[in-house]
Amino acid sequence: MLYREAGQFKASYEADQQIFPILQDRIGVLLLIGFFALAVPLFADQYWLKAILIPVLIFSLAAIGLNILTGYAGQLSLGSAAFMAVGAFGAYNFMLRIDGMPFLVAILLGGLCAALVGVMFGLPSLRIKGFYLAVATLAAQFFIVWALVKIEWFSNYSSSGVITAQQIEILGFAFEGPQSKYLLTLFVVVVMALAAKNMVRSTTGRSWMAVRDMDVAAEVIGIRLMRTKLTAFAVSSFYCGVAGALYAYTYIGTVEPEGFNLDLSFKILFMIIIGGVGSIMGSFLGAAFIVLLPIALDVFVPMLLGDLVSSSFVSNLQLIVFGGLIVFFLIVEPHGLARLWQIGKEKLRLWPFPH
Amino acid sequence: MAREIGDVILKMEGISLSFGGVKALTNISFDVREHEIRSIIGPNGAGKSSMLNVINGVYHPQEGQVTFRGEIRRDMEPHKAAKQGIARTFQNIALFKGMSVIDNIMTGRNLKMKCNVFHHALHWGKARAEEIEHRKKVEEVIDFLEIQNIRKTPVGRLPYGLQKRVELGRALAAEPSMMLLDEPMAGMNVEEKQDMCRFILDVNDQFGTTIVLIEHDMGVVMDISDRVVVLDYGKKIGDGVPDEVKNNPDVIAAYLGTSH
Numbered sequence: 001m002l003y004r005e006a007g008q009f010k011a012s013y014e015a016d017q018q019i020f021p022i023l024q025d026r027i028g029v030l031l032l033i034g035f036f037a038l039a040v041p042l043f044a045d046q047y048w049l050k051a052i053l054i055p056v057l058i059f060s061l062a063a064i065g066l067n068i069l070t071g072y073a074g075q076l077s078l079g080s081a082a083f084m085a086v087g088a089f090g091a092y093n094f095m096l097r098i099d100g101m102p103f104l105v106a107i108l109l110g111g112l113c114a115a116l117v118g119v120m121f122g123l124p125s126l127r128i129k130g131f132y133l134a135v136a137t138l139a140a141q142f143f144i145v146w147a148l149v150k151i152e153w154f155s156n157y158s159s160s161g162v163i164t165a166q167q168i169e170i171l172g173f174a175f176e177g178p179q180s181k182y183l184l185t186l187f188v189v190v191v192m193a194l195a196a197k198n199m200v201r202s203t204t205g206r207s208w209m210a211v212r213d214m215d216v217a218a219e220v221i222g223i224r225l226m227r228t229k230l231t232a233f234a235v236s237s238f239y240c241g242v243a244g245a246l247y248a249y250t251y252i253g254t255v256e257p258e259g260f261n262l263d264l265s266f267k268i269l270f271m272i273i274i275g276g277v278g279s280i281m282g283s284f285l286g287a288a289f290i291v292l293l294p295i296a297l298d299v300f301v302p303m304l305l306g307d308l309v310s311s312s313f314v315s316n317l318q319l320i321v322f323g324g325l326i327v328f329f330l331i332v333e334p335h336g337l338a339r340l341w342q343i344g345k346e347k348l349r350l351w352p353f354p355h
Numbered sequence: 356m357a358r359e360i361g362d363v364i365l366k367m368e369g370i371s372l373s374f375g376g377v378k379a380l381t382n383i384s385f386d387v388r389e390h391e392i393r394s395i396i397g398p399n400g401a402g403k404s405s406m407l408n409v410i411n412g413v414y415h416p417q418e419g420q421v422t423f424r425g426e427i428r429r430d431m432e433p434h435k436a437a438k439q440g441i442a443r444t445f446q447n448i449a450l451f452k453g454m455s456v457i458d459n460i461m462t463g464r465n466l467k468m469k470c471n472v473f474h475h476a477l478h479w480g481k482a483r484a485e486e487i488e489h490r491k492k493v494e495e496v497i498d499f500l501e502i503q504n505i506r507k508t509p510v511g512r513l514p515y516g517l518q519k520r521v522e523l524g525r526a527l528a529a530e531p532s533m534m535l536l537d538e539p540m541a542g543m544n545v546e547e548k549q550d551m552c553r554f555i556l557d558v559n560d561q562f563g564t565t566i567v568l569i570e571h572d573m574g575v576v577m578d579i580s581d582r583v584v585v586l587d588y589g590k591k592i593g594d595g596v597p598d599e600v601k602n603n604p605d606v607i608a609a610y611l612g613t614s615h
């Protein structure tokens with residue numbers, strides 16, 4: 001009886017079109033943001049902030065980026081990590097080469113570079129689909145990483161393309177500790193997640209989904225396929241780019257192009273498969289799941305099985321569990337954790353009178 | 356009747372279309388007048404759907420000329436046809452399966468919406484006002500088609516007949532001046548067919564929308580059409596008002612399968 005929209009009649013389309021139409025959802029989201037913005041920094045220790053919360057946020061952003069392209073616009077991509085790299089190296093160069101470059105502007109510009117590159121590698125999507133497009137984005141993945149290593153200017157002529165993120169400073173305040181870096185990351189990710197939610201529920205998002213579901217019908221309605229697909233590539237790569245910049249500046253600190261390899265691209269793809277294809281919230285769930293799973297296995301498996309197993313077994317177990325879950329979600333629940341969450345909510349809506 | 360049939364707005368002249376060796380259409384000419392209900396009939400594989408695809412630029416005929424509102428069209432693309440006010444439905448329902456009824460119909464208003472992706476990301480001011488304004492129009496369409504109770508349902512979960520109705524809604528939402536309907540009543544029961552007929556007649560009557568209709572149910576066709584074109588094996592074998600067509604010996608032969 002706690003969660004239901006009964007009695008919440010929408011008096012206007014305005015009310016019906018709010019970002020979270022059900023009151024409990026609105027309160028829930030506000031509480032969540034409040035919890036992560038106010039309570040977490042007070043109580044979480046360094047390890048949690050640095051090794052769990054910051055990466056979960058950053059991967060969530062990258063997963064939102066991939067979800068926009070794959071989940072909403074239906075264009076498969078295996079190049080997410082490369083677009084993250086463009087964002088990271090872009091932001092680094094803007095900070096390095098322009099005096100007094102504000103940090104937030106630098107990461108946005110890094111994102112814009114990624115968007116441009118994304119559009120370039122999105123051009124094949126106008127002619128090819130599905131598996132073949134995935135192969136084309138795979139080419140982007142390898143080419144971009146190769147170019148960042150090969151063209152030394154990008155890393156300011158450091159060896160093998162390693163860059164070290166500059167100190168972050170906004171309006172004279174230096175973001176040094178994990179707490180302030182966490183809050184900065186949280187701010188950027190929340191703002192961009194809300195913007196993404198806004199996009200997918202408006203004409204832009206509907207056009208993406210229309211192209212995904214039935215491209216001939218979309219065109220007959222007047223949707224421009226080229227523009228729609230390229231917008232999806234641009235926005236998606238922008239999100240990945242900003243995630244990459246944050247990855248360098250608030251998470252790892254020192255990165256090299258090889259750090260943004262195909263493994264990472266796959267990891268982000270797994271996040272949206274497990275979290276939910278075509279769901280913004282699923283992107284968060286998937287990222288949290290994939291960051292937390294290895295940690296949980298590391299802790300719990302030795303606890304349960306004691307000395308019976310070696311640590312190499314635990315790390316292999318990780319891969320097995322991952323593989324199993326991917327197969328499970330692909331076959332049984334293609335809409336991922338987000339869908340399970342939704343089913344839970346629907347049950348709750350009827351509870352305690354299921355009929 | 357409020358509507359009055361006007362001048363010729365669409366003229367097809369000598370249209371020929373083939374796919375590799377298959378001749379789908381051979382030297383076909385006919386015209387469509389403003390505000391009329393113009394039906395295209397013919398046995399399976401006659402080339403009816405191909406004809407609609409030529410009209411709105413999905414297929415490009417190898418020969419012939421299409422004139423729409425006095426303008427000879429070249430290199431037609433579907434989105435250009437949409438811009439000129441031509442909407443359509445498909446023989447095999449072509450709804451956006453992952454979206455709700457409202458969102459599907461909202462896509463029909465795509466061309467009338469001016470905000471860009473940056474407005475949408477903020478969803479404030481202009482973008483919000485636009486969304487609300489168009490939502491109102493979509494609700495009018497929903498009321499017109501009497502589908503209020505399913506407005507939030509994902510279209511994939513709807514029965515076939517209702518999906519066809521939603522697809523009509525999506526076309527209507529564009530406020531087209533011409534609608535191409537490809538077998539809108541196929542697979543429906545009598546009651547659903549009656550509803551669909553009523554909607555088509557109402558649209559034609561209230562908004563003056565010109566309708567090009569493909570339909571297999573001869574009762575319906577002869578009942579609601581102003582003029583009928585008959586195709587068989589890609590050739591035109593009849594053209595005229597229902598009574599003329601009904602009594603055309605070639606048409607009778609084609610339907611009874613005696614000629615060829």
Ligand SMILES: Nc1ncnc2c1ncn2[C@@H]1O[C@H](COP(=O)(O)OP(=O)(O)OP(=O)(O)O)[C@@H](O)[C@H]1O
Pocket residue numbers: 374377378379397398399400401402403404405406446
């Ligand atoms: N895209 C295509 N590629 C190849 N052949 C096609 C294509 N579209 C149509 N055809 C062929 O053109 C001919 C006419 O097909 P069309 O779909 O226009 O017929 P129809 O009159 O709509 O038939 P039905 O009543 O079965 O819908 C058929 O022989 C069909 O196989």
Ligand SMILES: [Mg+2]
Pocket residue numbers: 403404405446
């Ligand atoms: Mg057909």
